[in-house]
Amino acid sequence: MKTADILEAFTSLSALVIGDICLDRWCDYDPAEAEPSRETGIPRVGVVRTRTTPGAGGTVANNLAALGVGRVAVLGAAGEDGFGYELVRSLSERGISADLLVRSPEIQTFTYTKLINAATGEEDLPRLDFINTAPLDPAIERRVLDNIQCAVESFDVILVADQAETRQGGVVTPSVRDLLKELVPAYREKVFFVDSRARIDTFRLMVLKPNQQEAEEACRKLFGRIDYPALLERTRARLLMITHGPRGVLLVTHRGQTWVPAREVGKPVDICGAGDSFSAGAACALAVTGSPTSAAQFGNLVASVTIMKKGTGTASPEEVLAAAREAGLNQR
Numbered sequence: 001m002k003t004a005d006i007l008e009a010f011t012s013l014s015a016l017v018i019g020d021i022c023l024d025r026w027c028d029y030d031p032a033e034a035e036p037s038r039e040t041g042i043p044r045v046g047v048v049r050t051r052t053t054p055g056a057g058g059t060v061a062n063n064l065a066a067l068g069v070g071r072v073a074v075l076g077a078a079g080e081d082g083f084g085y086e087l088v089r090s091l092s093e094r095g096i097s098a099d100l101l102v103r104s105p106e107i108q109t110f111t112y113t114k115l116i117n118a119a120t121g122e123e124d125l126p127r128l129d130f131i132n133t134a135p136l137d138p139a140i141e142r143r144v145l146d147n148i149q150c151a152v153e154s155f156d157v158i159l160v161a162d163q164a165e166t167r168q169g170g171v172v173t174p175s176v177r178d179l180l181k182e183l184v185p186a187y188r189e190k191v192f193f194v195d196s197r198a199r200i201d202t203f204r205l206m207v208l209k210p211n212q213q214e215a216e217e218a219c220r221k222l223f224g225r226i227d228y229p230a231l232l233e234r235t236r237a238r239l240l241m242i243t244h245g246p247r248g249v250l251l252v253t254h255r256g257q258t259w260v261p262a263r264e265v266g267k268p269v270d271i272c273g274a275g276d277s278f279s280a281g282a283a284c285a286l287a288v289t290g291s292p293t294s295a296a297q298f299g300n301l302v303a304s305v306t307i308m309k310k311g312t313g314t315a316s317p318e319e320v321l322a323a324a325r326e327a328g329l330n331q332r
Contacts, residue, residue, distance in 0.1 A: 001289050003324040006298060007068060007317045009288040014071040015280075016151060017061045018180075019161035019172045021076035021101060022110040023087040024055035024312065028118040029125070045125065048118060052090045055112055057161030059273050059312045060195075061096045063280035063302065064159075066314035073097035073155070075147050076171045077140050083109035083130065100151055102143045107132050110164070121310075132169035144171060145179055152183055155190070157287050159279060160203070162196035172196070181205055192238075193283035195275060201235060207286065209241040209279055228252045239292050241299075243278060245271075249296040260296035263304040263327040273312030278303040281315075297329060 033046025054062045057076060064072045074096060078084040080103050087109055088098045113128040136144075152158060160180065164170030184192050184205040192206040200210040201218040210218065219226045222234060232240050232252050240252035248261040268274075282299030289295060301323045305315035315323075 001294060003321060003329060006285055006288050010068045010284055011070050013069050013157060013284055013287060014155045015064045015069050015157040016073050016075060016155040017057045017159045017161055018075045018148060019057045020110055020163040020170055021058045021074045022056035022112060023083050024053045025111060025113045026051040026116060027113060028116045030118050045115060052086050053312060054090050056163040059276040060159055060161055060280050062094055063277045063314050065094045065096050066316055067280060068317050069284060073100055075100040075151060077102045077107060077144060079107050079109040080105045081109055083111045100147045102140055104140050106137045131166055133166045135168045136173055141173055141175060145175060148179055157191045157283050159283050160194040162199055165197055177202055191283055191287045195279050204236050207239045208235060208237045211243045211275060215242045241296060243275060248300060251292050251296060260293055262300045263323060265304050265308060268307040270310050271307050274303045274307050277306040
C-alpha cells in the first residue's frame with residue numbers, strides 16, 4: 001500500500017489515547033535576569049516566554065492530529081488547576097477532544113516544566129515536574145473506567161500511554177488494564193496499542209510497543225534472561241514491536257522475528273518524543289493495512305521526521321511523503 005494511500009485513509013480513522021495525559025511547558029529564561037532575591041539571596045530564574053504543548057499521552061495525540069487522523073480524543077485525569085486549564089486549551093488548539101478527560105480537585109495536573117536558556121536555546125537547568133505519587137483516587141478511577149467502557153466502541157484505534165514512572169499515581173491502574181483486557185476480545189476489529197515505560201509485561205492481548213531497554217527489563221524480571229518469544233507468550237500479545245532507535249524495529253510474532261530497518265537520517269536534533277510519534281504512525285498504519293511490517297515502516301518514517309525537530313515535534317503528511325520518497329518507499 002502506498003504511503004499516500006495510508007495517509008489518505010487516516011482521514012477516516014478515529015483514535016483514542018488512554019492514560020497519562022500531561023502538559024509540557026517550555027519556559028525560556030533570560031540568564032541576565034538571574035538577580036538574587038532580596039529576601040533570600042537565592043538567584044531567580046527569570047522566565048520571559050512560555051509555550052505549552054500536550055505531553056506524554058498528549059504527545060501521541062498531538063502526532064495523531066498532525067498526521068491527519070479524522071478524530072482524535074484523550075481519556076485520562078487532570079486537576080482543576082491552572083495547568084489543567086492550559087492542558088485543555090493546548091489540546092483544543094490542535095483539534096484534540098478533551099471531553100473524556102476526568103477533571104478533579106483531588107489531583108494536580110501532570111506537568112513537565114522545561115527551562116530553556118533564551119541565549120543558547122538549550123535546556124540546561126533541572127526540569128520542574130508536577131507529579132502524582134499517591135494511588136489514583138477511587139472516585140476518579142471509577143469515572144475513568146466508565147469513560148473507557150462507554151467510549152471504546154466509537155474509536156478505531158485505542159492507544160494506551162502508560163507513562164507515569166512513579167510506582168503509584170498513574171492513570172493506567174490495574175483496574176484499567178483489566179478492563180482493557182476484557183474489551184479486546186469484544187472488539188477484535190480495533191487496534192489496541194500499548195506503550196508503557198515500566199509495566200509493559202502487565203498488559204494482555206494487545207499490540208505492545210516497548211523500546212529495547214523496556215523489553216529487556218521486562219524479560220529479565222519475568223524470566224531472568226532476554227527472551228522475546230517468551231514475553232510474547234506471557235503477555236498473549238497480538239504483536240511485539242520493539243523499537244531499537246536508529247537500528248529500527250524488531251517485530252515479534254508467533255511466526256518468528258523480523259527486522260524493519262529505520263530510515264537513515266543525519267544526526268538527530270532531539271529524540272524526545274520519538275517513541276510517541278512512532279506509536280501514532282504505526283498504530284494507525286496497522287489499522288489501515290493490517291500489516292505489521294507496513295506499520296513499522298510507517299512508524300519509522302514518522303519518527304525519522306520528528307527527531308529532526310526541537311522538542312516533541314510532529315510530522316505532517318507532506319513531511320512523511322517526502323521522507324518516504326527519500327527512503328524509496330513511496331510506491332509501496
